Amino acid sequence: MWSVEEARHYDRRAQDFGVGFLSLMEVAGAKAAARWVTQLPKGRGLVLAGPGHNGGDALVVARYLARDHDTDVCFPLVEPQFAGAKGLKQAAIAHGARVVEVDDVIPSVAHYAWVVDGIFGTGFHGNLDPTVAQIFESISAAGTAMYVLDILSGVDADSGAYQGPPLAIASTVTFGGAKWGHFGYPGALYTGPLTIADIGLEWPTNGDGWISPKWAYDHRPALAVGAHKYQRGRVAVVGGSVAMTGAPVMAGMAALRAGAGLVQLIVPHKARRRMAVPEPLMVWPSTGRGLLTTQDLEQLMRADVIIFGPGMGRETGVLALEQVVGLGKPLIVDADGLYWLAKRPDLRLPARSLLTPHSGEMGMLLGISAAVVDHNRVSAFHQAYRRYQTTLVLKGLYTLTGDAQILVNTANTPALATAGSGDVLSGIVAGILASAPQMSSAQAAALATYVHGWSGIHAARHHGRSVVATDLIECLGQAWHSVETEEEPPQLPQWI
Ligand SMILES: NC(=O)C1=CN([C@@H]2O[C@H](COP(=O)(O)OP(=O)(O)OC[C@H]3O[C@@H](n4cnc5c(N)ncnc54)[C@H](OP(=O)(O)O)[C@@H]3O)[C@@H](O)[C@H]2O)[C@@H](O)CC1
Numbered sequence: 154m155w156s157v158e159e160a161r162h163y164d165r166r167a168q169d170f171g172v173g174f175l176s177l178m179e180v181a182g183a184k185a186a187a188r189w190v191t192q193l194p195k196g197r198g199l200v201l202a203g204p205g206h207n208g209g210d211a212l213v214v215a216r217y218l219a220r221d222h223d224t225d226v227c228f229p230l231v232e233p234q235f236a237g238a239k240g241l242k243q244a245a246i247a248h249g250a251r252v253v254e255v256d257d258v259i260p261s262v263a264h265y266a267w268v269v270d271g272i273f274g275t276g277f278h279g280n281l282d283p284t285v286a287q288i289f290e291s292i293s294a295a296g297t298a299m300y301v302l303d304i305l306s307g308v309d310a311d312s313g314a315y316q317g318p319p320l321a322i323a324s325t326v327t328f329g330g331a332k333w334g335h336f337g338y339p340g341a342l343y344t345g346p347l348t349i350a351d352i353g354l355e356w357p358t359n360g361d362g363w364i365s366p367k368w369a370y371d372h373r374p375a376l377a378v379g380a381h382k383y384q385r386g387r388v389a390v391v392g393g394s395v396a397m398t399g400a401p402v403m404a405g406m407a408a409l410r411a412g413a414g415l416v417q418l419i420v421p422h423k424a425r426r427r428m429a430v431p432e433p434l435m436v437w438p439s440t441g442r443g444l445l446t447t448q449d450l451e452q453l454m455r456a457d458v459i460i461f462g463p464g465m466g467r468e469t470g471v472l473a474l475e476q477v478v479g480l481g482k483p484l485i486v487d488a489d490g491l492y493w494l495a496k497r498p499d500l501r502l503p504a505r506s507l508l509t510p511h512s513g514e515m516g517m518l519l520g521i522s523a524a525v526v527d528h529n530r531v532s533a534f535h536q537a538y539r540r541y542q543t544t545l546v547l548k549g550l551y552t553l554t555g556d557a558q559i560l561v562n563t564a565n566t567p568a569l570a571t572a573g574s575g576d577v578l579s580g581i582v583a584g585i586l587a588s589a590p591q592m593s594s595a596q597a598a599a600l601a602t603y604v605h606g607w608s609g610i611h612a613a614r615h616h617g618r619s620v621v622a623t624d625l626i627e628c629l630g631q632a633w634h635s636v637e638t639e640e641e642p643p644q645l646p647q648w649i
């Protein structure tokens with residue numbers, strides 16, 4: 154995973170070794186063209202080439218595609234200026250590409266069967282140029298399939314910010330490494346299936362990346378053979394309120410299915426009376442009214458991992474949070490627990506703890522809006538890590554997990570955006586942490602997020618658009634199977 158600065162760094166390193174940018178561009182363009190040549194829709198296509206190196210990639214692509222497809226090339230701004238660009242243009246023409254004027258293209262964009270976007274890549278900054286915006290509006294209206302070089306023009310490659318119209322992206326081929334913008338908002342919506350072309354640059358060493366099937370397989374905890382339920386790890390869920398009785402139950406059931414040997418819910422006694430508790434869960438009604446009693450704390454001392462927050466509500470909680478932190482057990486602060494933590498950012502969480510916010514809760518933790526979080530999720534993540542010094546899971550279309558190093562979850566599906574889904578996730582993390590004492594919270598966070606995503610994928614296969622959170626719990630067995638068999642999630646980026 155690369156920032157723009159890192160992409161430039163590896164680019165410069167290649168030049169230092171004497172690998173010129175024209176050779177890099179040639180490999181990049183040739184690999185992108187090879188990826189697309191057999192999958193392009195039938196009919197004449199348009200290659201849009203910008204003023205920089207992204208435009209150079211586009212000229213290489215045009216040369217390869219023109220041999221099999223009717224290919225027009227248009228320069229919406231100016232032709233690429235770098236040394237050698239004229240030659241690339243002439244070569245594309247010699248292979249059959251036709252250069253067309255932008256004024257002729259704008260009214261006729263709808264006639265093209267496909268469009269290659271090589272206007273801007275990592276060098277984009279500021280606002281989308283009006284001419285480009287106009288072309289994109291026409292492509293958007295026509296719904297034409299777009300094939301993107303590196304990253305969609307107008308998307309900030311570091312954050313994923315994008316102001317242009319919605320476009321149908323058939324494929325993105327990026328070079329050397331994926332960029333954060335491919336997984337940000339709304340950039341992730343305009344990436345489509347992502348392919349990373351190895352163009353001979355060095356491998357990134359920053360440790361950021363995504364969760365691959367092999368990573369998940371290698372990190373799955375082994376079931377302790379012959380262990381009894383106490384040895385498989387004990388989870389306590391502190392949460393629930395009269396209005397929200399389901400959340401701790403879902404977290405608890407998910408923890409069991411994720412590997413915990415025993416799960417106990419610690420809920421207000423008034424809430425207990427309204428709860429339907431499945432048999433495998435134990436319940437401890439608390440009479441503490443916002444403060445945990447000595448007996449509650451005795452119960453909690455027996456747990457290996459504590460989840461704090463599901464269904465807790467926002468009437469009381471800050472004192473109980475202080476008490477739970479004081480126990481020194483690995484703590485998963487979720488849902489309303491995060492609301493209370495935001496009021497006490499000075500609290501230092503015990504080792505192996507983690508926070509599982511969505512954008513809104515992350516905003517609360519940082520004192521900013523959800524929109525500001527989503528504007529640059531990676532930056533918000535780093536900021537929260539600096540402030541709370543603990544492992545984080547920032548939930549979303551592409552969930553980010555980790556600490557100083559971030560892993561992106563690739564087993565994601567829109568089906569996960571349903572009430573209770575977060576409770577299931579915190580249960581899975583707790584189940585993994587409790588049953589695998591050797592595992593770090595960052596590893597458990599990544600694995601849990603991946604398993605949760607797979608549950609969503611399986612649940613969506615069974616229930617289509619009607620997935621509810623309890624389906625995610627039902628599908629956990631299949632999710633673990635996908636981990637065991639190293640199945641590839643549908644959105645996994647591919648290397649070529
Ligand atoms: N990493 C690697 O090793 C490899 C990278 N490769 C490729 O290089 C790409 C990066 O190339 P790049 O640096 O030339 O930047 P690119 O995105 O083409 O655009 C810069 C041009 O756009 C202009 N411009 C910017 N914003 C604008 C705006 N709002 N409105 C109008 N104009 C605007 C900007 O103008 P300026 O900032 O100078 O004013 C400049 O002229 C990368 O994405 C990949 O495709 C491959 O070749 C293989 C090796």
Ligand SMILES: [K+]
Pocket residue numbers: 207270271272273274301302303304305306
């Ligand atoms: K592009």
